[in-house]
Amino acid sequence: xxxxxxxxxxxxxxxxxxxxxxxxxxxxxxxxxxxxxxxxxxxxxxxxxxxxxxxxxxxxxxxxxxxxxxxxxxxxxxxxxxxxxxxxxxxxxxxxxxxxxxxxxxxxxxxxxxxxxxxxxxxxxxxxxxxxxxxxxxxxxxxxxxxxxxxxxxxxxxxxxxxxxxxxxxxxxxxxxxxxxxxxxxxxxxxxxxxxxxxxxxxxxxxxxxxxxxxxxxxxxxxxxxxxxxxxxxxxxxxxxxxxxxxxxxxxxxxxxxxxxxxxxxxxxxxxxxxxxxxxxxxxxxxxxxxxxxxxxxxxxxxxxxxxxxxxxxxxxxxxxxxxxxxxxxxxxxxxxxxxxxxxxxxxxxxxxxxxxxxx
Numbered sequence: 001x002x003x004x005x006x007x008x009x010x011x012x013x014x015x016x017x018x019x020x021x022x023x024x025x026x027x028x029x030x031x032x033x034x035x036x037x038x039x040x041x042x043x044x045x046x047x048x049x050x051x052x053x054x055x056x057x058x059x060x061x062x063x064x065x066x067x068x069x070x071x072x073x074x075x076x077x078x079x080x081x082x083x084x085x086x087x088x089x090x091x092x093x094x095x096x097x098x099x100x101x102x103x104x105x106x107x108x109x110x111x112x113x114x115x116x117x118x119x120x121x122x123x124x125x126x127x128x129x130x131x132x133x134x135x136x137x138x139x140x141x142x143x144x145x146x147x148x149x150x151x152x153x154x155x156x157x158x159x160x161x162x163x164x165x166x167x168x169x170x171x172x173x174x175x176x177x178x179x180x181x182x183x184x185x186x187x188x189x190x191x192x193x194x195x196x197x198x199x200x201x202x203x204x205x206x207x208x209x210x211x212x213x214x215x216x217x218x219x220x221x222x223x224x225x226x227x228x229x230x231x232x233x234x235x236x237x238x239x240x241x242x243x244x245x246x247x248x249x250x251x252x253x254x255x256x257x258x259x260x261x262x263x264x265x266x267x268x269x270x271x272x273x274x275x276x277x278x279x280x281x282x283x284x285x286x287x288x289x290x291x292x293x294x295x296x297x298x299x300x301x302x303x304x305x306x307x308x309x310x311x312x313x314x315x316x317x318x319x320x321x322x323x324x325x326x327x328x329x330x331x332x333x334x335x336x337x338x339x340x341x342x343x344x345x346x347x348x349x350x351x352x353x354x355x356x357x358x359x360x
Contacts, residue, residue, distance in 0.1 A: 001130040001203075002102055003048060004094055005040050007057040007065060007112040008080055012348060012360070013277050013341075016332035017310060020360055025112040026064045028310070029275060031285060031294060036112050036275055041069040044110065047123040051076075056094050058082050081241040088220060088250035092213060093240075096224040098206035100231050106133045108203040113275045115284065121270040128168045129203045129266065139256070139263030140170075140203040143196025144272055149186040154179050154198040154253065156265045157189075169267035176257040196265055199272050202256065209259065216255045223247050277341035278325040282306040295328075306338065332359055 007025045011018065018024035025037045044053050050071050056078040057065055066074065078097045080090055091109065098107050108126060116122040129140050143156050159172035177195070180186045189195060213221040223243050230239035273284045286292030286306060291299050295309025297316040305324040309316045316328055325341065327334040336344070351359055 001126075001133075002052055002054055002098065002105060002107045003044055003110055003126070004054045004056050004078070004098075004107060005037070005044070005110045005112050006091070006094070007037055007055060007061065008090055009113065010058075010084060011113070013344060014275070014281070015344060015348060016329045016334050016359070017308065017327060021060065022064065023061070024275065026061065026068065029281060029308075030115075035068055036115070037065060038068050039115065040110060040112050041072065043116070043119045043122065045071065046119065047127070054078060056080065056090070081244045083241075083245055084249070085244065085247055086249040087252045088217065088254055089223075089244065089247040091252045092217075092220050092224050093227070093244070095206050095209050095213070096228045097231075099210055100228055103207050104205075106130060106203060106205050109200065111200055114199075115273040115275065116268075117271045117273065119270075124166070125168060125201075125266060125269055126203075128164055128166045129201075132162070132164060132170065132264070133203050133205070136264075137205065137208070139208070139259040140201075140266060141173075141256070141260055141263070142199050142201030142266045142268045142272075144199050144268055146190050146195065146197050149183055149190060150197060151181060151183060151186060152179055155189060155195045156198050156260065158194040158196065158265060162264055168269060171265050171267070173260050173263055173265050176253075176260045178253075178257075196267055198260075198265075199268060201266065201268070202252075204259070204263075209255070212255050212259050216258055217250070220247060220250075220255075277344070278306055278308075278327065279338045279341035281308075282325070282338055304338070 010020055010023050012020065014024040014029055017027045017029060026035050028035055030039055053072055054076045055065055055072055059079050060082045062077060062079055078094050080093050133140055155177040156173050157175040157177055159174040162170040162172060164170050177189060223246060227240050227243050230236045274280060282292050289303055291302055292306045293299060297307045297309050297318060299307060299318045302318050302321045305321055307316055307318055308327045310329045318326065323338050325336055325338050348360060
């Protein structure tokens with residue numbers, strides 16, 4: 001099986017450390033100045049050879065990625081154009097690359113902005129998923145069992161449990177439930193059905209998923225097949241960029257929701273941690289009543305705050321604060337309530353409106 005780390009996202013929810021030209025997956029947001037990209041490569045290398053690990057990222061990030069993880073050679077990179085098209089086209093490009101290189105071998109997508117603890121449970125799950133997908137030739141994805149209603153996420157309604165050769169909890173998927181915006185409806189869904197929150201970890205065959213692209217997103221499929229015709233030619237990069245630029249934006253779920261409803265879902269046997277905002281960084285690494293400090297900082301009479309200092313030779317002094325996110329980089333200092341992490345977009349929009357794009 002081939003493992004593809006998807007590292008092409010341009011999210012800025014961890015701004016000012018994460019920027020458009022240097023997004024969070026390549027920034028030292030983890031303890032010890034480790035990047036999420038380094039963490040995920042290191043994790044997979046515990047159980048799989050480097051020859052089975054591939055990297056999907058944008059052209060502008062390739063040098064950064066190779067410097068951080070030289071174990072993965074350049075010919076194991078799927079390099080997508082520097083265009084924002086969403087996961088539908090971006091992952092479609094991965095699938096058509098796999099179709100050309102490994103048409104009869106299963107794959108698994110590993111999202112780079114997540115942590116999975118303990119890593120051993122994650123690696124064991126991959127090995128078992130490979131056994132099942134080879135046995136049944138059905139789409140497999142992953143999900144977390146909710147303990148309370150969560151809005152803004154997709155759910156998978158589960159059917160009977162599927163037999164495996166391990167303790168992995170695998171279920172037939174009965175229905176894909178797109179994110180509900182109503183708390184009461186979400187509460188009823190999780191109380192009246194066996195469900196998991198969809199967390200990706202897609203495992204399948206490139207030929208089969210491209211058949212579904214053809215069926216459910218024929219416009220994407222036609223473009224991807226034209227791109228495939230250029231593989232190995234002197235015009236590959238030019239042709240790929242030209243055709244890719246014409247593809248509409250969209251999510252992979254436009255295609256895979258149909259695959260899911262005839263496939264399986266794994267109840268993830270590990271703690272799945274999404275590195276989404278500075279508040280989530282605190283929730284993962286901090287402790288209630290204490291402060292999470294990364295970098296040189298003097299913190300007095302303060303609690304429940306995140307202090308991230310990315311400057312060598314500089315000290316952050318903090319006194320008498322509570323529930324703040326304080327992040328200092330060479331050119332930007334961010335100070336905001338942790339509870340307002342989702343409002344960071346307003347800050348970025350204001351900076352953009354002021355024409356100060358050098359800070360984005």
